[in-house]
Amino acid sequence: MKGTDVFKSTLLSAALVLGAAACATAHDEDALRMAPPGDPYVQVSDVLPLPAFLPGLGTLFVNPETLPAGPFLSYDHDGKLSATIYMTPLEELQNGTAYDDLAIGAHHVSSVDIYYNAGHPGVEKPHAHVVLFHDDEAKGRLAK
Template sequence: MKILSPLFVAASLFVAGPAFAHDEDALKSAPPGAPYIQVSDALPLPEFIPGLGTLFVVPENLPAGPFLAYDHDGKLSATVYMTPLEDLQNGSAYDDLGIGSHTVSSVDIYYNAGHPGVEKPHAHIVLFHDAGAKERLAK
């Protein structure tokens, strides 16, 4: 069961058109375009989150994502998923999740106690798309 933040539900009403067909070239630079929205425009979060970058998401894909993470220069650096632990423990599956790029150089998985947009404790799964991505998103 997916529980959506009221802000993301409201933001999704402004997103028109069918689900975004995966076009890796179109996602390489920020902003990725509709149906993605910038997370900081919908929630009380900073535009750039150290460790994650500037995030964009399709609201209907919450809570898991994918969240597209861009560095300060607008380069796609990571794809992030946020999967609530309670949902996983109760048997939920998040299948066929999209990715920002088919190139993945490393993956980090870590616990997050919750934040605006994904309030429940959850795991962050971060797919870094090149060797320098983690460093560029760190600051």
């Protein structure tokens, strides 16, 4: 896939995910504020060969039924919800798959990062990471 195609696919992915996040389903934010979030979420490192804390992403929890897109709930070292992350496979988006009504960890979003990932355990195919940070310091807390 050419660089411009990857860029276009990533932009399409971001537009779809952000549009879905704006229409996200309701939930109890207080129940998700601190780790662990409880059922149906599982800690990603307990079910995949990944470290408990991933620099830049934090400690991740996901409802297995929502894979591959997520949401992945991202917690900092103190267990505070810091971001909601979506991992949307580019091939599926190109083939017309829509990820509608994706949940969010918290309704306040201070910034968004979108970037390409070639694949990793759990989401092996190339995909876009869409990271919704829930407060101004979240990105820094997840960095290391």
